[in-house]
Amino acid sequence: MAPVGIAVYGSGAIARDHVAALARVHGARVTHVVGSDLARARSVAALAPGCIATVRAQDALTDPAVAGVVVCGPTRDHPARALAAIAAGKHVIVEKPPARSLNDFDAIVAAAQSAGVRVMVGQTARFQPAVRALAAAAQEGEIGTPTLLHLTWYVGHVWPGGWHGWQLDPAHSGGHLVHNGMHPLDLAIWLLGSRPVRVFVRGWCTHAPDMPTPDSFHLTARFADGGLALAELSYGLRRPGDALRRMMLAGSTGILAHHTAEDATLGGTPITVSHGSTADALYHQAVHAAAVIAGQVQPLITLDQSRAALAAALAAQRSLETGKPVEIGSDA
Amino acid sequence: MPEPRPTRAKLRAVVVGAGAAAHAHARALEHHPGFEVTGVVDTAQQARTTGADVAALCLHPAQNVAAAETLLAAGLHLLIERPLATSTIDCGRVVSAAQTAGRICAVTTAALAPAVRRVRAWLDAGHLGLPRSINVECLSGVDGLARAFGDAIDCARALTGCEPVEVFAEAGTASLETAVASVRFTHGVVASLVLGQVPAVPATAAASTTMRLIGSHGHVEVDAASPAVHHYSRDGQRQLPVDPAPLTATLDDLEASLRAGRPPAYDCRDAAVAVAVTVAAYESIATGMPVTVAADGSGGGST
Numbered sequence: 001m002a003p004v005g006i007a008v009y010g011s012g013a014i015a016r017d018h019v020a021a022l023a024r025v026h027g028a029r030v031t032h033v034v035g036s037d038l039a040r041a042r043s044v045a046a047l048a049p050g051c052i053a054t055v056r057a058q059d060a061l062t063d064p065a066v067a068g069v070v071v072c073g074p075t076r077d078h079p080a081r082a083l084a085a086i087a088a089g090k091h092v093i094v095e096k097p098p099a100r101s102l103n104d105f106d107a108i109v110a111a112a113q114s115a116g117v118r119v120m121v122g123q124t125a126r127f128q129p130a131v132r133a134l135a136a137a138a139q140e141g142e143i144g145t146p147t148l149l150h151l152t153w154y155v156g157h158v159w160p161g162g163w164h165g166w167q168l169d170p171a172h173s174g175g176h177l178v179h180n181g182m183h184p185l186d187l188a189i190w191l192l193g194s195r196p197v198r199v200f201v202r203g204w205c206t207h208a209p210d211m212p213t214p215d216s217f218h219l220t221a222r223f224a225d226g227g228l229a230l231a232e233l234s235y236g237l238r239r240p241g242d243a244l245r246r247m248m249l250a251g252s253t254g255i256l257a258h259h260t261a262e263d264a265t266l267g268g269t270p271i272t273v274s275h276g277s278t279a280d281a282l283y284h285q286a287v288h289a290a291a292v293i294a295g296q297v298q299p300l301i302t303l304d305q306s307r308a309a310l311a312a313a314l315a316a317q318r319s320l321e322t323g324k325p326v327e328i329g330s331d332a
Numbered sequence: 333m334p335e336p337r338p339t340r341a342k343l344r345a346v347v348v349g350a351g352a353a354a355h356a357h358a359r360a361l362e363h364h365p366g367f368e369v370t371g372v373v374d375t376a377q378q379a380r381t382t383g384a385d386v387a388a389l390c391l392h393p394a395q396n397v398a399a400a401e402t403l404l405a406a407g408l409h410l411l412i413e414r415p416l417a418t419s420t421i422d423c424g425r426v427v428s429a430a431q432t433a434g435r436i437c438a439v440t441t442a443a444l445a446p447a448v449r450r451v452r453a454w455l456d457a458g459h460l461g462l463p464r465s466i467n468v469e470c471l472s473g474v475d476g477l478a479r480a481f482g483d484a485i486d487c488a489r490a491l492t493g494c495e496p497v498e499v500f501a502e503a504g505t506a507s508l509e510t511a512v513a514s515v516r517f518t519h520g521v522v523a524s525l526v527l528g529q530v531p532a533v534p535a536t537a538a539a540s541t542t543m544r545l546i547g548s549h550g551h552v553e554v555d556a557a558s559p560a561v562h563h564y565s566r567d568g569q570r571q572l573p574v575d576p577a578p579l580t581a582t583l584d585d586l587e588a589s590l591r592a593g594r595p596p597a598y599d600c601r602d603a604a605v606a607v608a609v610t611v612a613a614y615e616s617i618a619t620g621m622p623v624t625v626a627a628d629g630s631g632g633g634s635t
Contacts (some may be wrong), residue, residue: 226506
């Protein structure tokens with residue numbers, strides 16, 4: 001059986017990671033890297049044997065060997081890129097967040113349903129080994145009904161480009177609550193099995209007060225079934241590579257907890273190494289994405305979950321900006 | 333004229349109350365080299381005539397204000413089991429009574445746990461720069477949310493050195509008694525709280541209190557029960573503490589303050605702040621809005 005052809009739309013840091021991960025997936029072939037800068041696209045395409053670098057999206061979208069497209073790049077470009085791929089009959093894996101508005105997300109979903117193609121939002125955190133183990137235990141009923149989630153996610157500054165990085169500009173990213181708030185909100189929706197109905201956020205700039213978006217925030221979320229979540233994210237630890245990730249999920253009969261402090265660490269060296277708890281998440285996602293594109297499995301991340309996460313993230317961004325809690329209607 | 337400082341080898345203590353907290357206080361006092369227990373009684377009136385230097389009040393929080401006013405007026409120093417009271421008005425009465433009597437009115441707190449004080453010392457030495465955020469998670473198989481709110485605020489104040497300004501809180505309505513909260517402190521410092529009475533605690537003790545602080549120049553995580561020696565056997569695992577328990581640490585500080593004639597590291601004014609934030613948190617839960625905590629720790633109002 002021929003490997004499933006997958007094009008990657010984007011040539012930035014995340015696109016590079018996707019190509020490297022997909023290149024390792026048995027049964028998948030990266031056919032194209034589409035970028036706005038040909039030299040950069042070539043350097044990314046070089047990670048996958050036989051991959052073509054191009055600045056013309058149509059090269060990939062008109063190629064019958066391409067079954068699916070992984071959409072990367074600035075968030076503002078996600079909807080147009082996804083819609084173009086869908087219009088060409090390609091399945092789509094779109095980086096989180098899929099859009100900066102629910103209308104744009106709904107347009108992607110409607111187009112996909114009309115075209116009969118599959119769409120999945122790439123929520124890489126779900127594929128971290130520790131998250132998978134914790135979620136599996138929860139879904140097997142090890143703690144009864146989950147009702148309280150505490151997620152801690154502290155890392156050093158990760159955004160490239162200094163002051164010019166698009167991630168810092170809410171106009172491009174949708175704001176930090178949309179850009180990275182999607183991570184904990186998607187996990188909370190998955191692990192608690194319910195929908196957020198109210199969020200409240202405080203954000204702060206750890207080091208550079210003039211950052212256009214806070215590098216850190218915490219978020220409270222109330223869920224439709226009475227469950228609660230608190231997520232605290234900081235991209236402001238002093239050293240790049242520093243990480244503190246922790247999960248505590250309390251249920252009616254027990255607790256599941258994990259901390260990256262239990263990972264083996266490499267002391268005395270500046271080399272950044274993967275932690276066992278989080279290692280190879282993008283590869284595991286790539287394996288799943290290839291199987292989704294090939295029609296072998298249903299997407300782990302459902303569109304209903306992604307819509308609820310995006311609605312909550314948009315509400316969280318409003319809460320950050322207003323200092324008030326924001327209700328999320330069932331039709332949001 | 334300053335109050336004469338106690339010179340006895342052991343300070344005389346009477347325990348007021350009959351519940352689990354009273355037993356814990358009596359046990360801690362008996363084992364403490366600075367105190368001797370002269371009696372365990374049911375009421376403040378009974379404690380007035382025992383000749384004790386200090387009374388340990390282990391009553392329902394709603395009973396504390398009347399008992400404290402009685403014993404402070406009688407010249408006793410106090411150690412009150414938290415929470416101090418159930419309202420900011422009652423807290424103000426205790427603070428006022430202590431001031432009028434010129435007596436020490438200490439209150440039990442998680443903030444005096446040695447692990448917490450060590451981190452505060454690192455902060456004071458400048459190792460972490462300026463605190464920017466703190467998270468406190470208090471999980472217990474026994475204690476309810478009111479005590480957890482107070483403990484979390486005590487720890488956040490102790491580590492940041494800042495005062496709470498505004499709180500937003502949510503209470504869970506599923507099977508467990510749970511809450512999450514966001515608190516704004518002075519100097520723009522923020523705190524997040526995760527509180528719960530849970531069926532199992534992620535520790536070998538009956539409760540777990542952990543904190544994570546990010547400063548401008550570093551971050552730190554602290555478990556109030558760590559470090560410890562871990563004991564493993566066929567019967568399971570248990571933890572042998574390395575540090576004194578928070579109650580013992582509170583007694584250490586109380587004895588030192590009585591002998592030196594200085595205020596304790598944590599007293600009824602601090603405990604009043606914890607109650608004020610707890611009251612504000614419950615108001616926030618009821619209204620669904622952030623609630624301000626007045627600068628004097630009293631009252632609140634939706635913002």
